[in-house]
Amino acid sequence: MPRRITLAAVIAVLTCLPVAAQEPDSLFIGIHQAESQYYSGVFDTASLRSIASPGTPVTLKSRKEGEPAFLVYGWHPYWASDTAFLHYDYSVLTHIAYFSYEVDTETGSYTTLRGWDITPVIDYAHQQGVKVMLTVTNFGSDRNIALLTDTVKQRHLINTLIYQLKMRNGDGVNFDFESVPASMKANMVSFCRRAVRGIKAELPQAEISLATPAVNWSDAWDLNALADICDYLIMMGYNYYWSGSTTAGPVAPLRGENYNITRSIQEDYLDAGVPASRLLLGMPWYGYDWPVSSSFRKAGTTGTGSSRTYIATIPMVNANGKAFDNDTGVPWMSYQNDTRWRQMWFEDSLSLLLKTDFAKKKNLAGVGIWALSYEAGRHELWNGMKAVIEGTVSSDGSPAMPGTGGSEILSLNPNPVKDKALVSFYLSRPCAMSIAIYDSGGRLVEVTEQGSLPPGMMTSEIDAEKLAPGIYFCVLYTGEGRSVRRFSVTGN
Secondary structure, eight states: OOOOOOOOSOOOOOOOOOOOOSSOOTTOOOHHHHHHHHHHTTOOGGGOOOOOOOOOOOOOOSSOTTSOOOEEEEEEETTSOTTGGGGSOTTTOOEEEEEEEEEOTTTSSEEEOTTTTTOSHHHHHHHTTOEEEEEEEEESHHHHHHHHTOHHHHHHHHHHHHHHHHHHTOOEEEEEEESOOGGGHHHHHHHHHHHHHHHHHHOTTOEEEEEEESSOGGGOOOHHHHHHHSSEEEEEOOOSSOTTOSBOOOSSOSSSSSSOHHHIIIIIIITTTOOGGGEEEEEESEEEEEEBSSSSTTOBBSSOOEEEEHHHHHHHHHHHOOEEETTTTEEEEEEEETTEEEEEEOOOHHHHHHHHHHHHHTTOSEEEEEOTTTTTTOSHHHHHHHHHHHTSOOOOSOTTSTTSSSSEEEEEESSSBSSEEEEEEEESSSEEEEEEEEETTSOEEEEEEEEEEOSEEEEEEEEGGGSOSEEEEEEEEETTEEEEEEEEEOOO
């Protein structure tokens, strides 16, 4: 049966703290820190309750046995709803990083675990064959100096982490230390070496990863040394533009800007000696929405921008439309609020498909997600990643890639078809659509799917067992026109 995409009932809109522009700035803070600080003021950790894990689900697998795993590493934030984890696509996801253990820099212990000690996420993910990490956060220059210059606090932190992993059957640790000053470059390396040695002495199978910046400003991170110590680094490939930027622009440009993902991965990481096999590209499931001076692309901002989760962008796109920016590989939109212009740059299933494809072509270990639950149960973001991982769709990253100009069929796999085939298609806007099969003489054989769907990466199934061997055409009809893919049926 064709896969149906359902709309989520809840729309979450995030507001972030003011920061700076696309250049080094001491006031800049990352999205992990900004959102954690925001929600710490509105989220009552004490209200977290332990709920029983649901029954063991059927495990789905998107990777063939024996093939190297392409890691998909998602941060699960403490502000996600109680049931958000039930809707993740575990056929794609390989790791969940529970966010977060917050370091007490007075002792090295924690100020809060944010529910790690009671969450059902760990057991449920393990039932699906997905590993669960404990993210450890320490934000701010002074806080990082306090920890990284005191080995007694570090030993206390390491011992506490070992205890928490053992108590909850955790699979490892993700360290997320942000605003680490350049003076702590060597100290950070020493701490990671100490942490990896200490944790793996007690838990040899534990995986240790590190969240690292998209741009290595002032050479503050010894990325080559850190990659040699940790199992892998996750480059946070976002916030190239942020809430305090002087112009609106792409949060995660794949290309086109002075600083972009392609340049960061190559120059800051691969050229610095970080092995591709130990590097993941972190991708945003959010965007930024700024007040601006006009409707022009990258207009000047007139105030502070606010972050928008993926699910929050959907009704805005439905109401105002969007444009796909081929220069950067990111969608954007302009709209008016009262009489004032606003501009939003965000991510959709196509832009994330392009980023996943880039990571795969660079032979990276995988991709990361900030943050799980921001899709609110919708499938199109997962579908795009799955299509790349399974090899059913791929691109050269050029502006001419199918889908960038409108709604199109991206792939039909396998081809030739013996029994069933999966059609992957992209809808650029909400529309009434249908998929029809025609034989080589132009006669309509079957309509396999029809209805109204939201924008994004979608999939549909062709049952070829009822088709005679021969040549056929799969046609996607939308309000924008049609897209055709030729295929053959071989029969039994």
